Amino acid sequence: MRRWLIIAAAPVLALMLSAAEPPAAPDRPLPDAAQEARAQALFKNVRCVVCQHEAIADSPAGVAGDMRRLIREEIASGATDREVRDDLVRRFGDYVLFTPPMRIGTWLLWFGPFALVLLAGAVLAVAARRRPVEPAPLSDEEERRLENILENEKLRRDPDATSPHDGR
Incomplete structure (x- = not known):
């Protein structure tokens, strides 16, 4: 029984593994050190559209690898940093930049x-x-009624109530 379960699950597992994103192609740095430094600086300021919280310099996603390759190609062709950023914004929107334009x-x-x-x-x-709302003063009639209530009120101890000082 177990063998049939494994045999039945194998194609599903193979399909899931083949559907995963392929690994990014290895980065090929630019031969000019100054151009590569410009590219690396841009990589840190561009957001990966898959990871969304990582710069493409740190992202292992295939799209991030494609974006790094695109930036390197544009720099190698003579584009300025501003032109590269403008092209990325044109393709992916303002969200692709960690610091959106004003x-x-x-x-x-x-x-x-x-x-x-x-x-x-x-x-x-x-x-x-x-300011806190001050209560209106009591009228003379209300004052007299309150005094009558207080005079006639007899304090009775509740037999169910206990005090911490009772010593029980």
């Missing part, structure tokens, strides 16, 4: 946290300036 569409990313802090400060300031 433009109207990204103002919320840049200034949203500051706006939230200012809004919270304004709410706290308004709340602190509010």
Whole structure:
């Protein structure tokens, strides 16, 4: 029985393993050391579109390897760093850069946290300036009724209540 289970599971396992992303091709550094240094600097500022929290310099994903190769090709062809970044943004959107450009569409990313802090400060300031509501004084009739209640009230000890000083 176990042998048949293993035989039946083998094709499924083989299919799962073949569906995995192939490993990235090994990086081929540029022959010019200055160009390779520019490429390495760009790698640290470009986000992997698969990992999303890693730079392509650190990502093992195949897409990150393709992006590194693309950047190296563009640098080798004479593109400036700005042109390389602009091409990446054109292909993948502003999200591909760890530091998105300052433009109207990204103002919320840049200034949203500051706006939230200012809004919270304004709410706290308004709340602190509010004065507590003072209760209205009792009328003469209410004062007399309260005195009658207090005079007529007899304090009775609750037989079920205990005190820590009772010594029980």
